[in-house]
Structure formats: C-alpha cells, structure tokens
Amino acid sequence: METLSSIKLAVEKTNGSRAEKEEVRKSSEVKFLTKVFNFATEKHFELNNITAELLALVRRSGIQDGILNVSSLHTTMALFINEYQNALLDDIKSFLEKLVGQTDANHHQCNHTAVSEKGYKHNCAHCSDCDRQNTDAHLGATVLGHNLCLQIANGQLILGQWQSIILAELDGPRKRTLITQIIGS
Template identity: 35%
Template sequence: MHLSVETTARVELVDLTDRISGEISPDANGVCTVFLQHTSAGLLIQENESRLKGDLQNMLESVVPTGAGYGHDEIDNNADSHLRAALLDSSLSIPVVDGKLQLGTWQSVFLVELDGPRTRSVLVTVT
C-alpha cells in the first residue's frame, strides 16, 4: 500500500496513524512495516501533543542547526534536513492484532518533514 503525503512547511510533524490504520485489513495479524522513501524526512512514534511537537522541532534545530556551514549545503542547501533525518527512522515495525495497530495509549505514527513542503511517499505493508 502506498500513501502520498503532502506537507505544508519546511519542518512539520504529520500524524499518519489513522491513514495507516485505514490501510490494514480487519482480519490482519502480523507486523505492519511503514517505510519512508526519502532521505530528508523521517518517521517517529511519539505522543501527538502540540507543545511536544514544537519541542521536537526545537530539539532538531538545536542538535542540527540550519546554515551551520555543512558541505552538502553547497549542492542543495538542505544538509540540515539530511542530518536530522539520520537521527530519525526511515522505517517502523508495529505489531498488528485483529486489524489494529498495537500502539500504546499515547503513541502516534508521524512523518517528520525536514525539507518541505513536499510530496512524500510512504509504503505500508502487513506481513
């Protein structure tokens, strides 16, 4: 299954939980793999709370500041997005029981846009 995700900002967290859940057959049992086909974005399981999402964005900027003289900036001027993505996941594995993602009470699945706005491709499989 393929999800196309439109982002609207350079750095943004997009909750994919409902879209992923909607792709899973009601009788599915196994592991849901979520795979992001990009190198300047990432995946994350975290709580969907607005202040925490802002804190995550601030943390990424603090750890990998924009415009810090990275070599790759000479090519695309987006080295910070690639370096930030290296700190996140490009794939996630989530157990599925009776068609439901086995996420914890406060867990949501996010695409973390780091070089937007863009259209991102996310593959979802259950095996």
Template identity: 35%
Template sequence: MEKPSNGFRVFVKEIYLSTKERIELVDITNKVEEAVQESKIRNGICLVYAPHATAAIILNEHEKGLLSDIVKKILEIAPPGANYLHNRIDNNAHAHVASSIIGSSATLPVVNGELVRGTWQNIFLVELDGPRASRRIIVEVLGE
C-alpha cells in the first residue's frame, strides 16, 4: 500500500483462481469486498481488472438461470466453431472476440469503507477459454 502525504492511498491485491469450464462465470464478489475492507480506504474507487485476453469482468445478478443465459448469449455472439482467422494460430479466437466485446474491467465506488453495488449486482470473472489452472484478477482501491 502506498500512502502519499495528502491522504490519498492506493491498495493493490491480486486474486488467483482456477476455472473448470470452457466458458463460465465465477463470482468473485466476496474476494473483491475483502480487498476493499483490507484497504482501509473509506471513500474512493475500486478497479477490478482481469489481465487476460480471453477473460472478462462483468457485474450482474447471481442467479443460475441468468448465468446460463449469459453463457448461451456469449456462445451466440462469438461461437467457438466459427471460421476465425486467429484459429490458424490458436483454437480460441471466440474467446478473444468475446473478451474484446465484454471488457476486461469494472470500476465501482467505495463509500464509507464499503463497495457500492446494486442490490442484484455481483462481480464475475467471465472465463472464455477454460478450463484454466490459474487466472489472476487485480483489485486496486484508490482513495482516502
């Protein structure tokens, strides 16, 4: 943790996890909230970032049917069997395409030491090229 003299602080924590499916949503809400608590930052922002070209970060409801619907829609938008040029190198172009559409980060406010999210908003890593033994998520909390 860095603490400049003006009271502004930066806290960084890395989260590691493994995935089991080719495409899946992994709820990381509790781990992100733990990082915010650990940071001791009262007011600021929290960046959640997946430094991977074949994974993404989303906010949404943790409901089994909805999670299945999201996976189904990802498969419709970027089907694995399509005729992608990148598949000449790797057979994962669908994952790169989906990640570029979805995005690799989310930023949430931190108010009074708590992560602010909507009633039905959880934070998910979207695995697009699994299974993977190790995926890294960077949580950076900035503020006072």
C-alpha cells in the first residue's frame, strides 16, 4: 500500500522574526507517503541491508525536506544503522549472542521470581504461553530497537558515508511487515 496525500497548513505570523519567515516559507504544504513492505525472511538470524529500497522510496515521494520514519511491526525484528560489512555483521551477531545468550528452558528456576543464568521465564512452559522459546530474539530486538527516524534534505535521505539501514531478523524464518512513512514538503 502506497499513498501520497497533502494538507495545507495555516501558519500565523506572531512577529516578523527571520526564523518564523523561513518556517512559513517551508511549511506551506506537508505531504505524507506511507508504504507497507510485506516479505518473508529465510533464516533464523539474518541481517539485511534495506538502504537501497528506502532511498528509492524517498526519491519516488518527491518530498524535498522532511523525515522518514521506519518501523518494524514485530517484537523479534529490529532496525538499526551501522556499516554493512561482513566481518562487522558477524561481530554484531556474536555480540548479541553474548549479550542475550542462547535460551534454554530447562535451566529456568520455576519459582516465578528468579531467572537462572541460562534460562528465561518467557521460555518456560509453566510461566509463559509462548511455545517459540525465543526470549533471545525479543531481548536482541529490544537492544537494537524497532524504529528509525531519518532526515530528508534536498530530496536525499541523510546518512553518513558508511551508514546503512539494517533490518535484523532474530526469530525467522517468518512473514514480516515493515511500515514506512515520509512526512515533509
């Protein structure tokens, strides 16, 4: 689904300051473009560079100045910005494995208040109704984040020289949805 709509803004001049005059000039019309991406991931853990798709979306929108908001609609799929380089991607995977660990439902202490070193309550059949045993994916997505907000200037998405927008599948393979919205003029 891709929609493009516009609304006119009425901007009141309270005084003649330069900042307000610039704002009035740039805020005469605001456009919104919403695009939903539906796709299937192939692996349990994968890192995908989605920068090219988002750059193309910004170009198609015709919006010159504004913001791009990108959101994962899943609690086990994350978004982040970093360099998309194979050795670094391997390091990111290793970092997440060390940080959140491999989950093991058999090592959880079922006293409903304590969690052992190697187990999580979310993976315990007695404590949770989740049968996927995917606490590590939830925690990894919590650390990485589910949403990005990026600036658009002069029709270009603003990214640093080595920055890429990376989608992290942490509990695949699954059908996934990503929603984007561009707001600007």
